[in-house]
Amino acid sequence: xxxxxxxxxxxxxxxxxxxxxxxxxxxxxxxxxxxxxxxxxxxxxxxxxxxxxxxxxxxxxxxxxxxxxxxxxxxxxxxxxxxxxxxxxxxxxxxxxxxxxxxxxxxxxxxxxxxxxxxxxxxxxxxxxxxxxxxxxxxxxxxxxxxxxxxxxxxxxxxxxxxxxxxxxxxxxxxxxxxxxxxxxxxxxxxxxxxxxxxxxxxxxxxxxxxxxxxxxxxxxxxxxxxxxxxxxxxxxxxxxxxxxx
Amino acid sequence: xxxxxxxxxxxxxxxxxxxxxxxxxxxxxxxxxxxxxxxxxxxxxxxxxxxxxxxxxxxxxxxxxxxx
Numbered sequence: 001x002x003x004x005x006x007x008x009x010x011x012x013x014x015x016x017x018x019x020x021x022x023x024x025x026x027x028x029x030x031x032x033x034x035x036x037x038x039x040x041x042x043x044x045x046x047x048x049x050x051x052x053x054x055x056x057x058x059x060x061x062x063x064x065x066x067x068x069x070x071x072x073x074x075x076x077x078x079x080x081x082x083x084x085x086x087x088x089x090x091x092x093x094x095x096x097x098x099x100x101x102x103x104x105x106x107x108x109x110x111x112x113x114x115x116x117x118x119x120x121x122x123x124x125x126x127x128x129x130x131x132x133x134x135x136x137x138x139x140x141x142x143x144x145x146x147x148x149x150x151x152x153x154x155x156x157x158x159x160x161x162x163x164x165x166x167x168x169x170x171x172x173x174x175x176x177x178x179x180x181x182x183x184x185x186x187x188x189x190x191x192x193x194x195x196x197x198x199x200x201x202x203x204x205x206x207x208x209x210x211x212x213x214x215x216x217x218x219x220x221x222x223x224x225x226x227x228x229x230x231x232x233x234x235x236x237x238x239x240x241x242x243x244x245x246x
Numbered sequence: 247x248x249x250x251x252x253x254x255x256x257x258x259x260x261x262x263x264x265x266x267x268x269x270x271x272x273x274x275x276x277x278x279x280x281x282x283x284x285x286x287x288x289x290x291x292x293x294x295x296x297x298x299x300x301x302x303x304x305x306x307x308x309x310x311x312x313x314x
Contacts, residue, residue: 048295055258059247064265066258070293073276077295090295098251128250149252156255172248204252 046088047233048081050074052096056129058103069096071103078110088237090118091229092137098128101153101172105129105179111136112183117236121229122146122220132176134220135183139232141224144211148219150194151206185218270311274299279311287311 052074054067062068081087092111098104111118111133120137122130127149134140134148142148153173159165177195181188194207194217201208214220222228249258266281267290275294279287292305299305304312 045297047297049297050295055249055251062258063261063263064267065260065263073293081295097253099249101248101250104250127252151252153248153250154255155248169248176250201252203254206252 044086046086046237047091047230048077048087048089049091049093050077051093052107052130052133054099055097056099056104056107056133058100058106060100062099068099071100071106074107075110078107078114082114082116087116088241089116089233090114090137091233092118092120092133094120094122094126094130094134095124096126096130096133098130098149101129101176103129104133105175108132108136108179108183117233117240119229119233119236121224121226122148122214123225125149129176131219132179132183135180138236139222140184140220141222141229141232142211142214142220143225144223147208147210148214149201149206149208150191151201151204152195154204180219184220187218190217191219272305274302274305277305277311 052069054069055062056071057066057068058071078090081090090111111120118137119139119141120134121141121143122134123143123146125147126134126142127147128151131148131150134142153169153176155165155169173195177188177191180186181191194209196205197207198205200206209217209219212223215223222232224232249255251258268279268287270277270279274296275292277289278291278293280290282288287310289305289307289309289311291307292300294300303309
């Protein structure tokens, strides 16, 4: 040990010196670590990306076999993006199977009320509560092969009053329909038609719309990938900056 | 709570495994760690909106977590 480090003033065989040696080692380690963290930060991006994957998790934690996107992770990030002057726009990448209605609507409302430009892109799937989130951006894209499942809300659990529960579910459904129709080009009647269609889904009523179909229905603005989405976002950022100058 | 998903709710809510998971706050986002069979914490996912954070070696999924 001594032969290996002949110039070290604090040798491990001196017990009273050991703590300071460890401290120095820790410092060197930290400097090295910090040096590393600086490398990827060299070119700071003015676009921030949030990925929404798996289940959207709100009031209740789901069992760990679910991949989840947590409300408490997303909301502070959205606030940070909105108030940080170095961040100019938001790209929201969706590959979600839905989840908590309230958490999903909260994220959708946050995105739609941001002053900074936002572009959403569905890759793979943007099902159920992913639909309002996709509609929330200033501009939305869907990959050619990506799908969106639109179906009615289901409920499991104890029902105390049948008419009251029915009305509650109906109201939850209306919140989703209202958000989607006011943030995309689809009409209420057409969206409801997709939602309650029979024979399209194997074990549910509803519709599975794929890529171009979603654009034809007016749910999504364009078929496209990441390249187009970033190009569109940069365009929106330039427009936004132009408006701010005026 | 109403879960709006095309997946069967019995699959979503099934409690059939005991994966140990913890979240760590770092200077570049939140890291989700998962315990492997040997009891080591492995990086599973990074939660950050800054795309540059994902280039950091320590936060790559599959790497062993080093206490900071």
